Amino acid sequence: MERHTLVHQGRERRWIEIPGDANTLLLVLHGSLQSGNVMRNFTDRTFEGLGPTVVYPDGVKHHFNDLRTGFNEDARRLRIDDVGFLTTLVQRYNADAVIGCGFSNGGQMIMRLLFDAPGLLTGAATFGASMPTPDNTLISTQRYQPTRLLSVQGTEDPLVPYHGGMAGIGGNNRGETRSATGSAEFFAGLNGCDGHVTSTSGTLRVDDWTGKHPMRLVSLEGAGHMVPVDKDLDPRLGHNPKTPTGGELIQQFFFA
Template identity: 50%
Template structure:
């Protein structure tokens, strides 16, 4: 593990031991976290992707937040006008890998959604966990237009911070505006990707919505899961129930065919 700096910004890099990396996965942490906190929050399951030949970079947000695409976002990173899209491009350029994926949790997932709009074509694939696209009146003006990019979304129906059915997001101390339902967010990107063939499969406690076509979009719905990343460990009970049925890192890596 290395701590890297680009100007005043930093990120944590975990690289394969045996050979040069064949791809880069960026993981964006949630609100009030950092790269290293995110590593522990996910039980270091994303670090384990180095065994698949992937370098994993964890960008650090300014004041522990990323400047995402939500209009109603009362955080220091917005007030300072931090260019996290530019920071992401700088990390990609510094590491020099042509195949780049991004995943993010909560605020980090919102940052991934901003990258799909404002850095079209940068990513070979994207994934979000516990993050849903803001409603039209809660999107920053003058966002770019997404290009077809495979997208996996993971969301729990018990998420009280980013409600699965949509509506006002955040906590009593955080203003986050309104978001679309998880299904409506997935439909938005399916339309942008030209992926119109919708299918649904269900198993005990899970539902998979998939849109095939130009670039696949998948939504994994986890019944009862709260605001967290599926991983094999216990988390703060205030975030809601977890699941040990799967690790998000493995499901995301399989979706990206890593």
């Protein structure tokens, strides 16, 4: 493990690096109130050992300035340029392929990169994050470039409703979000997908929109708000199915 810093907007920004294949970079963004190191432990290092170099950046005051108008944290109030910071970080590695992966607020930040830094990512994966509704979206879709996408959501997520609605907990809302399927269909349309197949296995449902730039939605029946890993998590997040793990889902979609 290596720790790195750079200065952006006059602020020191930090990240953790797990060295691997220099030609492929896996950018892993944490959720609200987390950090890069917390994300690494929260996910039980599920994204390590897949081959790529893995980097875990820290947000400012434990958040990234994502694409939702309903997002109200210091990262937004301070006008933190996370698009610029993450672009600079990624470009330092000069990798041939860059997979962006984010959980919750980090997943929303990955989506912002797809619109505000088109072409930076060659693939993207989100866990516990769906596309917000148009009235809760800061960005324009005009610059989007078709990108291979994976979305993983629990059907009983207590913070990001699988069927759409108000995201957040208690009074700390994040605005309206699309349903998991509606979000996947939105990106499948942007990707120019021309087919749709569904498969089920136990409590796992996989929807694949096919084409040159495929979109996959993995629905975890009964699962909550998390990256599935083979360990016990805070029960307040909901049920953790433990298998398949987040790393296995990434491996199957991007590296199989």
